[in-house]
Amino acid sequence: MPLKIVVCVKQVMDPETPVSAFKIDRDAKRVIPAPGIPPVVNGFDENAVEAALRLKDGGDAEITVVSAGDNFVMDVMKKPLSMGADRMVLVQDEAVEDLDGFATAYTLAEAIKKLGEYDLILCGRQASDWDNALVPLGIAEMLGLPCITMAQKIEVTDGGVIVERAMSDGYEVVEASLPALVTVSNELGEPRYPTLRGIMTASRKTPDIWSASDLGLDRARLAPSLELADLFVPVSDRQCEFIEGEDEADAGRQLALRLREEKLI
Amino acid sequence: MTEILVVGEAANEKLQPVVGELLAAARSLSASTGEEVSVAIPSAGGDEEISSEAIALGADRVYMIRDPLLAEPSLDAQVAAIETACRQIEPSTVLVGRTPAGRDLGPRLAFRLGVGMAQDCVQIELDDATQRVAATRPVYGGNAVARMIFKDANPQIVVLRAKVYEPLEPDSSRKGDVVAIQANLDASVIQTRLVETVNREAEGVRMEDAPIVIGGGRGLGGPEPFEMLEDLAKLLGGAVGASRAVCDAGWLDHSYQIGLTGKTITPGLYITVGISGASQHMAGCSGAKSLVAINRDSDANIFKEAAFGVVGDWKNVLPSFIETVRELVKS
Ligand SMILES: Cc1cc2nc3c(=O)[nH]c(=O)nc-3n(C[C@H](O)[C@H](O)[C@H](O)COP(=O)(O)OP(=O)(O)OC[C@H]3O[C@@H](n4cnc5c(N)ncnc54)[C@H](O)[C@@H]3O)c2cc1C
Ligand SMILES: Nc1ncnc2c1ncn2[C@@H]1O[C@H](COP(=O)(O)O)[C@@H](O)[C@H]1O
Numbered sequence: 001m002p003l004k005i006v007v008c009v010k011q012v013m014d015p016e017t018p019v020s021a022f023k024i025d026r027d028a029k030r031v032i033p034a035p036g037i038p039p040v041v042n043g044f045d046e047n048a049v050e051a052a053l054r055l056k057d058g059g060d061a062e063i064t065v066v067s068a069g070d071n072f073v074m075d076v077m078k079k080p081l082s083m084g085a086d087r088m089v090l091v092q093d094e095a096v097e098d099l100d101g102f103a104t105a106y107t108l109a110e111a112i113k114k115l116g117e118y119d120l121i122l123c124g125r126q127a128s129d130w131d132n133a134l135v136p137l138g139i140a141e142m143l144g145l146p147c148i149t150m151a152q153k154i155e156v157t158d159g160g161v162i163v164e165r166a167m168s169d170g171y172e173v174v175e176a177s178l179p180a181l182v183t184v185s186n187e188l189g190e191p192r193y194p195t196l197r198g199i200m201t202a203s204r205k206t207p208d209i210w211s212a213s214d215l216g217l218d219r220a221r222l223a224p225s226l227e228l229a230d231l232f233v234p235v236s237d238r239q240c241e242f243i244e245g246e247d248e249a250d251a252g253r254q255l256a257l258r259l260r261e262e263k264l265i
Numbered sequence: 266m267t268e269i270l271v272v273g274e275a276a277n278e279k280l281q282p283v284v285g286e287l288l289a290a291a292r293s294l295s296a297s298t299g300e301e302v303s304v305a306i307p308s309a310g311g312d313e314e315i316s317s318e319a320i321a322l323g324a325d326r327v328y329m330i331r332d333p334l335l336a337e338p339s340l341d342a343q344v345a346a347i348e349t350a351c352r353q354i355e356p357s358t359v360l361v362g363r364t365p366a367g368r369d370l371g372p373r374l375a376f377r378l379g380v381g382m383a384q385d386c387v388q389i390e391l392d393d394a395t396q397r398v399a400a401t402r403p404v405y406g407g408n409a410v411a412r413m414i415f416k417d418a419n420p421q422i423v424v425l426r427a428k429v430y431e432p433l434e435p436d437s438s439r440k441g442d443v444v445a446i447q448a449n450l451d452a453s454v455i456q457t458r459l460v461e462t463v464n465r466e467a468e469g470v471r472m473e474d475a476p477i478v479i480g481g482g483r484g485l486g487g488p489e490p491f492e493m494l495e496d497l498a499k500l501l502g503g504a505v506g507a508s509r510a511v512c513d514a515g516w517l518d519h520s521y522q523i524g525l526t527g528k529t530i531t532p533g534l535y536i537t538v539g540i541s542g543a544s545q546h547m548a549g550c551s552g553a554k555s556l557v558a559i560n561r562d563s564d565a566n567i568f569k570e571a572a573f574g575v576v577g578d579w580k581n582v583l584p585s586f587i588e589t590v591r592e593l594v595k596s
Pocket of ligand 1: 015016043127128406481482483484485507508509510511522523524525526527528538539540541542543544545546549559560561562565577578579580
């Protein structure tokens, strides 16, 4: 029996968008997509796909990628397939675009139930839009699964999973029995690049598209649980004093003297 | 009368520093709502002193949640314990610290109680119009700020970023009562098991406590130049940190990472070399009192936040800077 892995993947605005191109429509309380900068697969979700692929490298596994949203850019979303995932399910519906963490967790939990059997659910540690780190915990609670966050290494044993959790000064080793949900952090290591063969294979695959009604979602549970009252770009009033010198070496000297003058060193 | 409940995370029979910060935030909120402030401490017993500490830091009441399952460090048991306490106490608001445990505990509690929560907040206040809690938090890696207002379900769960609120001065003359809650947890609540903790002890000063931090970025080009930063840190009694780009490249271990997904530092002086100042990096150092940047790109975002800057190649700027610091420190 192959290990059945589900990876939850979110399409997000490119977090490397230059600060100067980051704009907000304050009335609509939403970010205006920067022209010419396509969205990306959330970075930590690529780490999660990588984690799944490593498990598949080491044994028999079947990887299904699931995402919820509406305005998917197919070239972007197919990346996990090009990397080597087997199947993709998109819950694509106006009703599930821009949901809060609670409604997203509900949507994905229902999608995973519909998929049927699973051993391991992998998510990114957080989505780089709202940096919430909320959805995976919700999926685990709703499906009644053990939940281990911040994996830098995942090992599947007979009926169980052993995870190294990245901590700020080292790591923890935590174990649980399967099925379980694990979130993945960048300490796991760089996600692999799609190979040409992978890209060809992915181009022949079509994602399954499910709507909100296919999942029988209760619309009332899709409403946000907090009201977004304001969304704005913070203004910094700091003024930088540029230190100059005869040349760059002298500027270094002057900087030290200036910091001393300010009693900072 | 409802109350504001602070989750009293504790380790080795001491409250975590963040609890003092949560109590300060709770007191400032209670100044508007008139509610009492309480702390719920999950514990296996035998740690009475901890309650006096919580009261001195601003609590009107301490709930000691007792259960044998709390003897082992288990987040599963703590979530269940706090859930039990919330169902009994029915607080209006629950404050959780954004610690490695708290950032998982807050969401799990919210899902169990079926209420909303706000993650990683930097400010809370009572919204005048709705008389509900309004929470402010950075989003989009710090590029934007969101203000959110809780709808009418209680408790309103807020996970508060660490090192934003100043703890109150401990006052041992403050009075408060201590109430025991028996959680009666079933062993089945524990679904994950901690096998081992592996700590990497940093040499010298801890970055989180250092008065001066020297941060290096991708602009340094490789691991070797970090030796210069180490020299400088030693001269100044400081610590070395880095951007995520440096840690992802393997030049330094991830324990050096400063930022949204790394460490939060609050030194008096933070000197950056070859760091561009991405919002996710700045999220970890916005509490630094003075920021200095050495970067060859005059348009780099770091200069928008810096107090002092040198536009130049670190290869030219840094050696003379370090030499001058050495002379100044000696004299
Ligand atoms: C969800 C998420 C979380 C993140 N969390 C973090 C985090 O916690 N911490 C973090 O740091 N990042 C984080 N990042 C990454 C962040 O977005 C940036 O990619 C990263 O901070 C860039 O690191 P850097 O400044 O070292 O590199 P770069 O952005 O590449 O900047 C290098 C700088 O060095 C300068 N330079 C180059 N050569 C020289 C020279 N010879 N002399 C002087 N200057 C030179 C360049 O002008 C440039 O400004 C996160 C990203 C995401 C999406
Ligand atoms: N709309 C979505 N579709 C699929 N997965 C998601 C979605 N939103 C969040 N996730 C998953 O949950 C993780 C954490 O997201 P968040 O709680 O929003 O920070 C992400 O890294 C994804 O793995």
